[in-house]
Amino acid sequence: MLRGPAAVWAALGPLLWACGLALRGGMLYPRESPSRELKELNGLWSFRADFSENRRQGFEQQWYRTPLRESGPTLDMPVPSSFNDVGQDRQLRSFVGWVWYEREATLPQRWTQDLGTRVVLRIGSAHYYAIVWVNGVHVAEHEGGHLPFEADISKLVQSGPLASCRITVAINNTLTPHTLPPGTILHQTDTSKYPKGYFVQNINFDFFNYAGLHRPVLLYTTPATYIDDITVSTSVDQDTGLVDYQIFVEGGEHFQLEVRLLDEEGKAVARGTGGRGQLQVPNAHLWWPYLMHEHPAYLYSLEVRLTAQTAAGSVSDFYTLPVGIRTVAVTEHQFLINGKPFYFHGVNKHEDADIRGKGFDWPLLVKDFNLLRWLGANAFRTSHYPYAEEVMQLCDRYGIVVIDESPGVGIVLVESYSNVSLQHHLEVMEELVRRDKNHPAVVMWSVANEPASFLKPAGYYFKTLIAHTKALDPSRPVTFVTNSNYEADLGAPYVDVICVNSYYSWYHDYGHMEVIQLQLTTQFENWYRTYQKPIIQSEYGADTIAGFHQDPPLMFSEEYQKGLLEQYHLVLDQKRKEYVVGELIWNFADFMTNQSPQRVMGNKKGIFTRQRQPKGAAFLLRERYWKLANETRYPWSAVKSQCLENSPFTL
Ligand code: BDP
Numbered sequence: 001m002l003r004g005p006a007a008v009w010a011a012l013g014p015l016l017w018a019c020g021l022a023l024r025g026g027m028l029y030p031r032e033s034p035s036r037e038l039k040e041l042n043g044l045w046s047f048r049a050d051f052s053e054n055r056r057q058g059f060e061q062q063w064y065r066t067p068l069r070e071s072g073p074t075l076d077m078p079v080p081s082s083f084n085d086v087g088q089d090r091q092l093r094s095f096v097g098w099v100w101y102e103r104e105a106t107l108p109q110r111w112t113q114d115l116g117t118r119v120v121l122r123i124g125s126a127h128y129y130a131i132v133w134v135n136g137v138h139v140a141e142h143e144g145g146h147l148p149f150e151a152d153i154s155k156l157v158q159s160g161p162l163a164s165c166r167i168t169v170a171i172n173n174t175l176t177p178h179t180l181p182p183g184t185i186l187h188q189t190d191t192s193k194y195p196k197g198y199f200v201q202n203i204n205f206d207f208f209n210y211a212g213l214h215r216p217v218l219l220y221t222t223p224a225t226y227i228d229d230i231t232v233s234t235s236v237d238q239d240t241g242l243v244d245y246q247i248f249v250e251g252g253e254h255f256q257l258e259v260r261l262l263d264e265e266g267k268a269v270a271r272g273t274g275g276r277g278q279l280q281v282p283n284a285h286l287w288w289p290y291l292m293h294e295h296p297a298y299l300y301s302l303e304v305r306l307t308a309q310t311a312a313g314s315v316s317d318f319y320t321l322p323v324g325i326r327t328v329a330v331t332e333h334q335f336l337i338n339g340k341p342f343y344f345h346g347v348n349k350h351e352d353a354d355i356r357g358k359g360f361d362w363p364l365l366v367k368d369f370n371l372l373r374w375l376g377a378n379a380f381r382t383s384h385y386p387y388a389e390e391v392m393q394l395c396d397r398y399g400i401v402v403i404d405e406s407p408g409v410g411i412v413l414v415e416s417y418s419n420v421s422l423q424h425h426l427e428v429m430e431e432l433v434r435r436d437k438n439h440p441a442v443v444m445w446s447v448a449n450e451p452a453s454f455l456k457p458a459g460y461y462f463k464t465l466i467a468h469t470k471a472l473d474p475s476r477p478v479t480f481v482t483n484s485n486y487e488a489d490l491g492a493p494y495v496d497v498i499c500v501n502s503y504y505s506w507y508h509d510y511g512h513m514e515v516i517q518l519q520l521t522t523q524f525e526n527w528y529r530t531y532q533k534p535i536i537q538s539e540y541g542a543d544t545i546a547g548f549h550q551d552p553p554l555m556f557s558e559e560y561q562k563g564l565l566e567q568y569h570l571v572l573d574q575k576r577k578e579y580v581v582g583e584l585i586w587n588f589a590d591f592m593t594n595q596s597p598q599r600v601m602g603n604k605k606g607i608f609t610r611q612r613q614p615k616g617a618a619f620l621l622r623e624r625y626w627k628l629a630n631e632t633r634y635p636w637s638a639v640k641s642q643c644l645e646n647s648p649f650t651l
Helices: 004-018 109-113 362-375 389-398 419-436 458-472 513-531 558-575 616-632
Strands: 038-040 043-049 075-079 098-106 117-123 129-134 137-143 149-152 164-172 183-187 199-203 217-223 226-237 240-250 255-262 268-273 276-281 300-310 313-323 328-330 335-337 344-348 379-381 401-405 442-449 478-482 498-501 535-539 580-585
Touching: 075 098, 109 117, 117 129, 117 137, 129 149, 137 149, 217 226, 217 313, 226 300, 226 313, 240 255, 240 300, 255 276, 268 276, 313 389, 344 362, 344 401, 344 535, 344 616, 362 389, 362 616, 379 580, 389 401, 389 419, 419 442, 419 458, 442 458, 458 478, 498 513, 513 535, 513 558, 535 558, 558 580, 558 616
Parallel strands: 344 379, 344 580, 379 401, 401 442, 442 478, 478 498, 498 535, 535 580
Antiparallel strands: 038 217, 043 075, 043 098, 098 164, 117 149, 117 217, 129 137, 129 164, 183 199, 226 240, 240 276, 255 268, 255 300, 300 313, 328 335
């Protein structure tokens, strides 16, 4: 039986959706099609950090007006990448304030001369606050470092004889109590200790605040009347897959829409017309998670064709969206995918690596997915912010289930619960849902990580935030990740699944692994007794310096990490038979943090090093995850096709 709130949104969801309360306004991932072209602007950009005392010299001198090299010296800066670790300058590594990026782009003649072509500039991620100019004209501003934004620049590039355009992006990485994540700037005024004007950025989260153009920047085209957004929502009626679609068109009023759903062989299995409808797929191949089914991650393609009547004649726009047919539901003690109990056995990640920081990198991404599959992981959480869209696409393709988290990490100040903060958080959830709503891999939204959810305003804050997120997307459960005391947590009544982090015998009872079983059992029993909701152990782990060995185990040795994990697993193996529906190790790989006496060149709780080499714990987890996969796969037929060579999968 679906439990209370879950049942309500399961019932109301399609209704709200059909009534058109679904999210409007598109940020479709840019894809080439017969009507759309792309031009990537990755590579070397010109760069300058504004080291002036007030950090505003760039605005005072209007650096966007002329080529950046004319207003002072510039550096070469790779995009995508964080700027922090590519240089040899200590001050730039820890720079707080405005940095300036600039790049000249040559445009195909048709883009600048055909007035029926719409030219869009899209920035995958600029951390944290960004202002964009094209040829010195302000075209966009965006707050938040983990979600894309774009600007229609057709008029600018089509207004003169220029065949190129100059793109300038100013980015500020300053965090305040109202940003997500929040932070504070501490001004040191004691001149006997600090130089004049000295300040530092303080944060309440445990990863380095890398900054820059972190994801691809590109230009793409559409016709002037274009497919702006598509929303799909899927359900299953016996063997028939149901795909509800809604298509939003901009730039014109006279048009027709045709849709076709193609299977993996390219055969059309359903067709429809109009901006809204339901496609029925008899004997549908469902989208199953990795290791749960012999053919996981089945993706159909929704081909959308728009034909518009314009003054210049008839024009078409084409967009193809991958679609996975699957359902998600939550009961009092289970998490169901396609009606079958799903157990999350996976990891928490970070976007983090040597040199590039949080910069998007294909080799790193493919390596990470190969490691996840080697490990037998079927899920991860995008701790602690939305990851690149290309990551989500690979999750769809490989069947890796995602808990999609907002950048709501480190919300611990009362000020960060103000209306200003809440308003921004609501907007961020809108941007996130708009971007990721069509990914079958995304099975749950996480609105925050370890907020001070015991503070008085937290009750209203999370009630509003979670209700808003459910209204945006009634098809998925919503959670936030807590480390509060179960009785004091004011947000827990509103979540669908309890996600709890704990660090027994790490941050307290140091070295005493013998207390883990008792403390973890108590934790689970308290939460379940109080809320009767399924529970995910959303973090647990121990810092481990690869190559440190000590037996009997001592903290920071590889033996201690393994020993601690084993103690957790004993309890998880009991409770997963009752209401625990998942375990996510902290962390997939070592990652960079702020400097502090508690961190040895970053957080070392990875089961892989930052260079993606396994510690002993990776082998232990691998054995466990494949064992869990053996026990929880559905149906009980061969899953051999998924086995990597030498996998411990038994048949
Ligand atoms: C958890 C946080 C995570 C930290 C981890 C740790 O959610 O961001 O990195 O602790 O201390 O509480 O390793």
